Amino acid sequence: MRSRMPVAVLAALLTLSLLGPPARAQNALVVSVWGGNWKDTVEKVIGKAFTARTGIPVEYEVGGTIDRLAKARVAKGSPLVDLNFTTTHVARLYISDGLYAKLDMARLPNAREVAREALRSDFHIGSWAYVYTVVYRPDLVKEEITTWADLWKPSLRGKIAMPDFDPSHIITIAALMEGGNEVTWQKGEARLRQLKDSVAAFYSTDAQSQDLMKTGQGPVQVMLSVNAYHLQEQGIPVKVVQPADYPGIVGIDTMAVMAGSKKADAAHQFINLALSREIQAELVKALRAGPVHPGAAVPANLKGQPGIFLSAAEWKARGYIMNDEARAKNLPAWREWFTANIVKK
Amino acid sequence: MRLLLLPAVVVLAVFAAALAALFRWSVLEFVPGSLQTGGLTLGNFRAVLAPHYLGAIRDTVVLSALTTVLTLAGAYPVAYVLARTPSRRVRSALLVLTLAPFFTGAIVRTYAWVLVLGNTVIDWPVPLLFTERGVLVGLVHFSMPTMILVLAAALSHIDPVYERAAASLGASPARVFRRVTLPLSMPGVVSGGLIVFAWTLSAFPTPELLGGGRVKMIANVVKDLGLDSFNWPGAAAFAMLALALTLALLTVAGRLARARPS
Numbered sequence: 001m002r003s004r005m006p007v008a009v010l011a012a013l014l015t016l017s018l019l020g021p022p023a024r025a026q027n028a029l030v031v032s033v034w035g036g037n038w039k040d041t042v043e044k045v046i047g048k049a050f051t052a053r054t055g056i057p058v059e060y061e062v063g064g065t066i067d068r069l070a071k072a073r074v075a076k077g078s079p080l081v082d083l084n085f086t087t088t089h090v091a092r093l094y095i096s097d098g099l100y101a102k103l104d105m106a107r108l109p110n111a112r113e114v115a116r117e118a119l120r121s122d123f124h125i126g127s128w129a130y131v132y133t134v135v136y137r138p139d140l141v142k143e144e145i146t147t148w149a150d151l152w153k154p155s156l157r158g159k160i161a162m163p164d165f166d167p168s169h170i171i172t173i174a175a176l177m178e179g180g181n182e183v184t185w186q187k188g189e190a191r192l193r194q195l196k197d198s199v200a201a202f203y204s205t206d207a208q209s210q211d212l213m214k215t216g217q218g219p220v221q222v223m224l225s226v227n228a229y230h231l232q233e234q235g236i237p238v239k240v241v242q243p244a245d246y247p248g249i250v251g252i253d254t255m256a257v258m259a260g261s262k263k264a265d266a267a268h269q270f271i272n273l274a275l276s277r278e279i280q281a282e283l284v285k286a287l288r289a290g291p292v293h294p295g296a297a298v299p300a301n302l303k304g305q306p307g308i309f310l311s312a313a314e315w316k317a318r319g320y321i322m323n324d325e326a327r328a329k330n331l332p333a334w335r336e337w338f339t340a341n342i343v344k345k
Numbered sequence: 346m347r348l349l350l351l352p353a354v355v356v357l358a359v360f361a362a363a364l365a366a367l368f369r370w371s372v373l374e375f376v377p378g379s380l381q382t383g384g385l386t387l388g389n390f391r392a393v394l395a396p397h398y399l400g401a402i403r404d405t406v407v408l409s410a411l412t413t414v415l416t417l418a419g420a421y422p423v424a425y426v427l428a429r430t431p432s433r434r435v436r437s438a439l440l441v442l443t444l445a446p447f448f449t450g451a452i453v454r455t456y457a458w459v460l461v462l463g464n465t466v467i468d469w470p471v472p473l474l475f476t477e478r479g480v481l482v483g484l485v486h487f488s489m490p491t492m493i494l495v496l497a498a499a500l501s502h503i504d505p506v507y508e509r510a511a512a513s514l515g516a517s518p519a520r521v522f523r524r525v526t527l528p529l530s531m532p533g534v535v536s537g538g539l540i541v542f543a544w545t546l547s548a549f550p551t552p553e554l555l556g557g558g559r560v561k562m563i564a565n566v567v568k569d570l571g572l573d574s575f576n577w578p579g580a581a582a583f584a585m586l587a588l589a590l591t592l593a594l595l596t597v598a599g600r601l602a603r604a605r606p607s
Binding site: 064066069073092093094096097164165166200201202203204208211215217325328329330331332333335336339340343344345 | 377380395396397400456459460463474475553557558559561571572573574575579
């Protein structure tokens with residue numbers, strides 16, 4: 001019996017080794033992106049056009065922000081994907097761990113036309129933008145909300161919902177109101193504490209945020225503009241505020257080539273195509289996000305809306321862009337402080 | 346024979362490797378803004394002993410204990426009728442009602458509670474949604490089917506002759522229950538209680554959705570640290586702490602439950 005043991009162990013190991021990642025088409029470009037509407041849009045708008053032009057098929061690895069990051073980390077050196085979409089501050093974590101390859105700007109001629117704000121680093125470049133801003137249901141909240149400062153009105157007590165997975169938006173706004181910024185965020189601490197009793201709920205996913213708005217459990221929110229426009233299309237009467245006192249907090253989703261990818265050339269072609277004026281216009285239509293190409297056509301109903309920036313002046317006047325590195329470094333401390341002082345009753 | 350043990354050994358080895366990795370992460374220094382870790386440290390354990398993290402542990406233990414007691418109280422009568430009713434129809438109806446929640450996912454069930462506990466359907470006199478009370482309602486509902494089935498199995502193994510004998514000797518129904526039925530069903534009560542207590546300790550979707558970010562249990566804090574703060578060492582340290590506490594609590598609960606009055 002003993003002599004058979006090594007054979008059995010080998011058989012088990014062989015079986016395990018066969019249970020590897022799913023087989024991919026050999027010449028396919030593998031793109032990592034969030035699921036749902038994000039993946040559908042990237043596939044429909046960029047992927048199909050890319051395959052039509054280059055003949056290279058595209059396959060998708062879908063997942064949440066952090067589980068894709070964790071996968072990339074364990075596959076460091078021989079990545080399972082060639083191109084990655086993620087938020088600009090999470091991209092800093094990829095960069096800090098050497099997971100991204102430096103972009104070859106000579107192979108990205110369309111990058112010369114994009115907004116300066118989209119050029120995030122030598123390793124990652126913006127694909128679209130949005131803002132976190134004040135969104136509310138006028139049918140449930142009778143008074144008009146026009147500024148960030150309105151959130152502090154006693155009449156809104158118990159009506160506000162905001163994200164707890166990333167409180168950086170409201171922390172930065174409170175700091176700006178007190179003459180600070182995301183680096184000197186402590187300046188806004190006292191002001192933030194005044195907001196504690198106004199919060200009805202904290203949400204941890206986009207879906208939860210939309211549900212809170214639909215059911216009226218959180219009729220005033222610090223909300224992603226893209227989600228607000230989505231609710232409007234579903235017939236939910238939400239108003240997206242262009243705050244008169246301080247700008248919305250800009251979020252930029254970015255693209256990057258994975259270090260060690262054997263399809264770096266195709267990945268650059270994909271990024272270059274995504275930055276083109278035509279594809280940018282399609283992305284705006286599908287995602288209701290702001291283009292990074294200032295020349296992209298924008299539907300009339302989105303023009304001038306929060307999160308849609310079409311010129312350098314608009315980027316500057318209507319959006320506040322946090323320092324990516326400061327945000328990535330401060331987020332754990334922000335969450336710790338926010339949980340202890342605002343979330344906990 | 347030894348060959349037959351191989352699958353178990355492989356599974357145990359995988360679990361042991363995962364636990365070892367968790368322990369390793371828990372003693373690595375967290376570097377904010379980076380995936381790189383520093384040297385060895387016990388600082389993560391000190392950090393997760395902050396009052397709001399300990400509060401989550403306290404809330405978890407209290408909610409788990411209350412869930413166990415309330416589930417037991419609610420499930421026992423249903424299980425009793427299920428085990429003793431002579432009517433096939435009643436038994437079938439109860440079984441369907443008991444098992445129905447199993448056929449809807451945990452997320453769907455919890456979202457349904459969001460609508461019920463919020464003031465959209467019923468105007469509750471006290472706020473329930475996004476409070477400990479609301480989370481407790483969700484946890485009890487989640488645990489009820491399992492508790493009913495465990496108790497019903499235990500009760501169906503008790504020969505009704507014992508109860509009839511006690512009654513024929515003049516014992517009131519309450520006394521029959523207290524002196525005969527309940528003691529004989531204790532194995533089921535203990536098993537059901539331990540199962541519900543153990544899995545409520547690791548509850549995630551119910552507090553996540555019904556707690557509105559205000560009510561955090563252990564699993565929610567681990568997720569917050571690991572996935573939202575990118576603090577994997579902190580998440581690992583908190584998970585190790587919670588694991589040790591869970592094992593200690595289950596050991597104590599098991600010993601108490603097995604203890605027989607002299």
